[in-house]
Amino acid sequence: MASRDEIKIGLSQHLARLWRYGLALSSARDVAEDLVQATALRALERADQFQSGTRLDRWLFSILRSIWLNEVRARRIREGQGFVDPDQVLFSDGQEIETNIFAGQVLNAVHRLPEAQRETVLLVYVEGLSYSEAAEFLGTPIGTIMSRLAAARLALGKLRPADSGAASARGNAK
């Protein structure tokens, strides 16, 4: 059991990863921000449910996921905001982005994947969860994790810079 203030202090170390997870789920920066805020408040309300010695980041991720699935996504779909133009999501043109053209392409391509695939890609390939950890976190069989990753890889296989060249691939991403 942890105190509210322990959670608050620990929470501050995971805000950016939570935002990134929220962005992977929602494909929208403002929604990601709201998700992190709601996650923080929910975690503080439920601080007594956190078991000291277990991973705070996983606990926070699961809270964020539950808020997304049960509250935010449901509401967005109800209000007809379920679809976001992936090209609007992450990177607009700007000097800062010029240095990361390929990173922008990868992110935008991932955001064109179905939600379940991009969430699995984030958890396994970015957050570093093993297949079994990801399966447990998402409450799915390991086979589902593998088939989502396979589908994502097949969809993304065309984006290799060697195949396209930075300039033309950037044009295509528009």
Next chain:
Amino acid sequence: MIDETDDCRLVAYLDNQLDKAERGAVETRLNIEPDLRARFDRLAAGGLPFRAAFDVALAETPLERIRAKIDALAPLSEASRSAARPARRMSAAAAAIGLLVLGWGIGHYIPVPSAPPLVASEDSDWRQAVAGYVSLYTTQTFTNAEDTRSNETALTQLSQTLGVALSPVSIALPELTLQRVETLAYDGAPLGQIAYLDAGEPIVFCIIRNGEKDAPLAIDKKDELAIASWAHDGRGYLVAGRASSDRVAALAEKLKARF
């Protein structure tokens, strides 16, 4: 004929999630089944640099705004504000160990936006704590230092956390080689540390965002360690290493002019 089971097996192979026997079985089939090999190549091509790309996204987190919102809605209790400052009563060595443990516990690709400063620190405890553990550093300390890209990612994160523009260029020092970039915390305030080697001797450059008052460059000598420190715009700065006071002061002057 490729089915979903094959796809799953190939992905698990690519992600190194198969045991030796299973890997061998996949390799045998890849050698004799051109269709499977073609599928494998397509799946392999989809293995993009996800982590590096998403680390770029991480640097775009509107951390200040998120923190401010959370702080406004759920401030820390007074009891915790004082509990968050235990180092004041700890020996420098104990504080140093605390700092080190925190530093090591943090994966380099994971951003560590520490809590905002709880209270403006008026004394030099953080400098003593840093001096305490830097005096333990040796040439070998950075043997497993991060690669350049990890350090660049860490610098981007640190820039956000500390609110200062840190880049490979702005922290470069002639004759010194960059070793490791870390985010630590002292007394609830984020503390960035950039470590270099100067002809084999460790030199550290630290920045803490603790709201301390502006102070001119001052040089201190503790045993073999020379420590140059100053404060500007709510941030405390420190350069320390087992070198002459003149050498450390000269490095500090260079950095002071940039921040």
